[in-house]
Amino acid sequence: MIFGAILLLTWLVLLLRYPAKALPVSLAAALGLGLVALFVVWEDSRDAQRLERLQLRMDYAPQQCPIGRPLLVLIDNGNKVALSELRWKVAAYTPGDTVNLAEDTYTAPRYRGPGELLPGSQWQDCLPLPPLRAGYRPQTLEFRAERLQGKFSD
Template sequence: MFIGVILIFTWLILLLRYPAKALSVSLAAAVGLGIVASFVIWQDSRDTQRLSRLQLRLDYAPQQCPAGRPLLVLIDNGNNVPLSELRWQVAAYAPGDTVNLAEDTYTAPRYRGPGELLPGSQWQDCLPLPPLRAGYRPQTLEFRAEHLQGSFSG
């Protein structure tokens, strides 16, 4: 932050002392910064669209999964590019309710998807449940993936 203050102060001094040169350099820097910012915004919106084409389903399935990992996860990549990395948080809701019953603690499990998932393919795994608020049983709750973060190849 200190370096940023020094840079702004130096730029103001140069703008007052050499207005013609400093203004042209400032304009070129602003155009370059605008190009970089538009590229970052475009890439972020492209990743957001690709994440919306993923189908991620969470089911409490103690019959199909081992005892310590009863949450069945199914991911279907509906994109035309491979999924490189995927992270998410699990939320638990009572039917018809909007209060997240999964506690977000430091010791809560971190959820990650497959390393690479090709276009049109599926991935399935069993994962541990997040810690739930006291008094709630997992078989009565709906589990949802929230805060998806991911990257794609290509």
């Protein structure tokens, strides 16, 4: 913090003392910083659009899954590029409600998708349930993926 303040003060002194030399350098630095910021925003929006094209469904299916892993997850990659990494958090809701009933604790399972999911392909697996608030049964809840974070290979 103090380093930034010293740097800003030095830049202002140089700009006031030597405006003919400092102004073009300052404008070039601002232009470069703007281009980097524009690239980062563009890349984030592109990844967000790709994540929206993923179809991720979750169902409580103890009959189809092994004991201890009753959450059936199906991911369908509707993108034109391969998905190389995917992480998310599982939220649990009663139908028609907006209160998340899954507890977000340090010991909660970390959810990750397949290592590599080619365009147009599907991935299915059984995963453990997140810890639920007391008094709720998983068969009465809807499970959704939230806070998706993914990387795509270009």
